[in-house]
Amino acid sequence: MTRPYYIAGNWKMHKTRSEAAELAKSLVVQLKGGKHTYLVAPGFTCLETVGAIVKGSNILLGAQNMASEEQGAHTGEVSVLQLKDLGVQAVILGHSERRHTYKEDDELINKKVKLALRHGLEVILCIGELLSEREAGQAENVCETQTVKGLAGVSVSDLERVTLAYEPVWAIGTGKTATPEDADAIHAYVRGVIAKLYGKDAAEKIIIQYGGSVKAENAAQLMAKENIDGALVGGASLKADTFVPIALFG
Numbered sequence: 001m002t003r004p005y006y007i008a009g010n011w012k013m014h015k016t017r018s019e020a021a022e023l024a025k026s027l028v029v030q031l032k033g034g035k036h037t038y039l040v041a042p043g044f045t046c047l048e049t050v051g052a053i054v055k056g057s058n059i060l061l062g063a064q065n066m067a068s069e070e071q072g073a074h075t076g077e078v079s080v081l082q083l084k085d086l087g088v089q090a091v092i093l094g095h096s097e098r099r100h101t102y103k104e105d106d107e108l109i110n111k112k113v114k115l116a117l118r119h120g121l122e123v124i125l126c127i128g129e130l131l132s133e134r135e136a137g138q139a140e141n142v143c144e145t146q147t148v149k150g151l152a153g154v155s156v157s158d159l160e161r162v163t164l165a166y167e168p169v170w171a172i173g174t175g176k177t178a179t180p181e182d183a184d185a186i187h188a189y190v191r192g193v194i195a196k197l198y199g200k201d202a203a204e205k206i207i208i209q210y211g212g213s214v215k216a217e218n219a220a221q222l223m224a225k226e227n228i229d230g231a232l233v234g235g236a237s238l239k240a241d242t243f244v245p246i247a248l249f250g
């Protein structure tokens with residue numbers, strides 16, 4: 001089956017509103033007519049600004065994280081209701097920086113996944129192993145556990161609004177990309193995990209992005225692989241010059 005390619009830019013903790021607006025405007029113009037699915041995920045403070053610019057375009061608006069509770073006494077957190085109020089359509093959850101720097105565990109991430117889906121958002125659920133886990137031969141196990149626990153309680157119909165992003169932690173922001181073959185092997189394995197959980201049809205349909213030092217120079221080779229259906233791009237998404245060639249590949 002042919003799955004659509006889905007290219008997302010995670011702007012992480014970069015850009016003021018005026019910088020974000022400039023990039024978003026440029027992407028709207030340059031990605032117009034692009035044949036893949038696109039998303040940008042600016043920081044919270046830029047969501048409203050960027051949302052107004054991408055509205056009506058072929059670029060979806062995503063957030064980079066979200067609280068696990070709907071609302072209440074949670075100082076410093078941002079709720080799903082607040083994201084929806086800004087027109088956010090999707091949320092990245094379980095990013096390795098959330099898992100490892102901010103100590104989010106699978107249970108917390110699963111709570112967020114279910115809350116986002118309950119409120120009609122799309123989810124990009126990130127999974128991926130540390131270098132030490134890869135060296136110990138644990139990459140598949142780690143990705144399986146993160147997938148199974150992250151999706152616990154998610155129905156097969158809600159799964160249609162879930163994209164997975166395989167981001168090996170050792171490849172993020174390091175310039176080291178997994179080889180297309182290594183990445184594809186994990187993608188295939190994770191697709192098998194989805195087949196076990198949800199059946200073959202759901203597994204065939206689910207989009208699995210690759211993330212970790214994706215650049216124009218390696219994007220096409222990665223996405224040529226059978227099980228790699230797109231990219232979650234960090235550093236190279238911060239400039240139109242580096243993101244557009246990835247987004248328009250093929």
Ligand code: 13P
Pocket residue numbers: 010095167171172173174175211212213214232233234235236
């Ligand atoms: P880099 O593309 O900068 O390696 O970041 C990948 C990433 O973490 C996207 O979410």
